[in-house]
């Protein structure tokens with residue numbers, strides 16, 4: 547199959563709030579190829595989760611809506627569908643079969659009252675139409691795949707009987723049981739300590755190769771990005787402000803916001819882990835733009851050390867910074 551697996555074009559998502567219309571996503575473009583991991587990074591409130599929830603059509607009509615753009619997804623049959631236009635029934639068929647999602651908190655998708663083997667088997671029965679026996683065998687196979695020791699015995703456990711890392715593995719097993727081609731992972735390792743976090747990232751990478759999935763990986767942790775991403779898109783104030791292959795972003799950021807984030811990256815590298823030491827988190831001065839009162843020009847301008855009058859005049863365009871990257875800053879050449 548040719549063409550990207552997911553191609554989000556000019557996505558706009560709005561919420562109706564008591565204080566007025568809140569535009570949380572303001573024209574986002576993102577593409578993910580099969581077998582590729584795109585990390586979506588940015589501080590809290592930058593619009594990462596709303597972007598992914600929009601792509602999954604999980605924004606309830608009564609609170610918000612996709613106000614513009616396309617979410618083009620190429621299915622297993624080779625057809626490209628605009629998920630923004632799909633009815634909820636067709637969308638829920640795709641969710642949990644071709645598109646799966648994992649979250650920071652496994653208990654958002656695991657039922658505390660059911661044994662984990664039965665939960666994974668149920669997903670296999672629902673989406674793959676397997677018999678009870680075949681679904682049970684599939685559940686055990688999935689538990690083995692996510693490296694749960696003694697999977698036959700553990701299948702009988704309830705979620706609360708497992709450690710946080712094991713629960714996270716069970717959630718991954720449950721998400722992947724239908725062999726999805728796209729996995730959306732929203733901060734899946736944030737709640738775990740750094741050793742377990744690394745184990746889960748290594749596991750995800752291995753499974754990605756095996757399943758040839760595209761992954762949209764949402765995180766605010768650039769240490770995690772370095773471990774898992776092929777490409778990175780940096781979000782601020784509901785817009786992509788920079789995107790590029792991971793090494794380029796980490797070694798030579800072009801946008802002042804990316805530079806700021808890199809200055810505030812907690813150390814998660816092997817040496818820091820071994821010594822149990824973490825660098826102090828240096829915050830970017832100032833706070834996230836108020837989405838109800840965005841500034842007239844660049845959203846980051848009020849916090850930016852490079853800002854000038856032209857930055858206050860208009861929202862900067864996303865300019866190509868080379869063959870594979872873009873930055874939304876009129877001074878990116880000086881910054882580079």
Ligand SMILES: Nc1ncnc2c1ncn2[C@@H]1O[C@H](COP(=O)(O)OP(=O)(O)OP(=O)(O)O)[C@@H](O)[C@H]1O
Pocket residue numbers: 561562563568570588589590591592593594595596597609610766837
């Ligand atoms: N249901 C909602 N109603 C109103 N505003 C919302 C709603 N959900 C999100 N928002 C707003 O949309 C903006 C983007 O939020 P979003 O959760 O996408 O940020 P994020 O980058 O994922 O942050 P975090 O890392 O904290 O999850 C924020 O200003 C948030 O307050």
